Amino acid sequence: xxxxxxxxxxxxxxxxxxxxxxxxxxxxxxxxxxxxxxxxxxxxxxxxxxxxxxxxxxxxxxxxxxxxxxxxxx
Amino acid sequence: xxxxxxxxxxxxxxxxxxxxxxxxxxxxxxxxxxxxxxxxxxxxxxxxxxxxxxxxxxxxxxxxxxxxxxxxxx
Numbered sequence: 053x054x055x056x057x058x059x060x061x062x063x064x065x066x067x068x069x070x071x072x073x074x075x076x077x078x079x080x081x082x083x084x085x086x087x088x089x090x091x092x093x094x095x096x097x098x099x100x101x102x103x104x105x106x107x108x109x110x111x112x113x114x115x116x117x118x119x120x121x122x123x124x125x126x
Numbered sequence: 127x128x129x130x131x132x133x134x135x136x137x138x139x140x141x142x143x144x145x146x147x148x149x150x151x152x153x154x155x156x157x158x159x160x161x162x163x164x165x166x167x168x169x170x171x172x173x174x175x176x177x178x179x180x181x182x183x184x185x186x187x188x189x190x191x192x193x194x195x196x197x198x199x200x
Contacts, residue, residue, distance in 0.1 A: 084173035091167040096152075102157055111155065
């Protein structure tokens with residue numbers, strides 16, 4: 053059994069309207085938020101030895117607009 | 127400058143329809159996905175020494191339906 057965590061962020065340079073909205077809201081509340089990004093967290097438990105990178109690139113992220121990192125959870 | 131990563135997941139025991147949908151899709155594609163959760167990844171750069179826990183609990187997560195973890199990024 054393998055557990056993987058996929059951290060997905062809007063690609064740098066592309067708009068992140070949700071992050072921008074959160075940043076402005078935090079600033080309005082008095083927090084000195086310099087930068088906020090809002091992305092997705094996908095955690096998958098897989099049986100056997102499967103090709104996680106292919107799975108993630110083909111079915112989980114949209115590489116045109118998203119960057120991602122895969123972490124194995126021990 | 128402090129960078130924090132907030133990992134947000136649907137609370138255990140509550141429905142995670144998005145995770146269920148991804149799991150079924152992966153299984154249909156032949157992957158032995160035992161469990162999938164879909165949550166949010168929020169990354170924040172803050173200036174100065176601010177109360178991150180309060181910020182997160184008050185403005186970022188909905189503690190009724192979400193669990194979260196805060197990680198400092200070095």
